[in-house]
Every structure is written in C-alpha cells, then in structure tokens.
Amino acid sequence: MSPASSKVGASNTAIPERLETSRLLLTRPRAEDWRALHEYYSDAECARFTFQNPLPETETQRVLGSLVRHWERKGFGPYVLKEKLSGMSAGLVGLWFPSEWPETEIKWAIIRSHWGKGYASEAARAVLAILPLHLPQMQPISLIDAENSRSIALAKALGASLEQELTFRQRPFLMYRHRRHGG
Secondary structure (H helix, E strand, O other), rough: OOOEEEEEOOOOOOOOEEEEOOEEEEEEEHHHHHHHHHHHHHHHHHHHHOOOOOHHHHHHHHHHHHHHHHHHHHHOOOEEEEEOOOEEEEEEEEEOOOOOOOOOOOEEEEEHOOOOOOHHHHHHHHHHHHHHHOOOOOOOOOEEEEOOOHHHHHHHHHEEEEEEEEEEOOOEEEEEOOOOOOO
8 A cells, every 4th residue: 555645854854754554553663662663672472483482672762762763873763653543652664774684675564463453564564665756776685584484474475575685683584675666
C-alpha cells in the first residue's frame, strides 16, 4: 500500500519524517518513544532474532537513542508505528544501516500484541513506495536470521528475493533484496 500522505519536516532528511497509511501513522522516533517500544525490546520472543535476549529499560533507551541519531546522521531511519484509531505504538519499520550491516535494510520490529494484523507489511510497503521519489538508487535488503520464518515470509510477501546466504554475528543469515517499485 502506498502512503496516503507524506510530509518532510523542517530538518534535513532524505525521506519524509512522517508517513500515513490507512491504519497507521509512521513517525520519526523521539527519545521518549522508548517507553512504548520497551514492550517489544523487553519481550523474549520479540528480541529473539535481534538481541537474542530481552533488554532492560536502560538498553531500550540506548536503542531508541541510536535510532534518533541514525535519522540525524543519515537523513532516514526506522519509523515508529502508531495505530490511528487507538494511538498505541505497534513497533518499528523503516530503513536501517548500522556500520556492521552490508547495506541499507528495511527492518521491522512489531510488538507482539500487534502480530498478525499486517502492520509490518503495510508499513514496509509505504516505506518502499517512497523510495523512487526520495532515494531512487536505493534497493534495500532485509538481513534475516535463517531461523526467523515469520520475517522470511514477510520479505517474500513484499516481493523480495533471496540474494545471499551468509554468516553474520556468528549465525546463519539470509539477505533478501527488495525490488525497485515505481519511478
């Protein structure tokens, strides 16, 4: 689904700081978002394929700080997802390129109480839809733990194709490539 609207904020960003889909608001993260997103980071099943273990509050705060700085340095980053109807945070989806990653990826991290609602797919499609206009050369990857069947299924549903199997952080990972859409 393409975003219903997008607006660039006053800061120097490569992509809009806010997107909107039929059910979600996607906003640039703020340091205070850590409280809502701690539900994801403190959940062992959610953190299983990212940090391997749940995070304490101080580590969630550090992660949110890194997301804020990522936007400041690169002009893009993951968005915080909020349900339009309830205003509740549902997780993160967006572009992510830490120094140890091979390329920019589109990541998703959905709070467990929102699993199965299609939010990761909806938000990822909105992010992919803005790339031709804002970052036309980018064809992001999704770097996925080989045991993460849910994320593999989502990458495939988004039209990504398996490009490479690799060892990352001493574990088997799969690198999926997202096709260029539009423009």
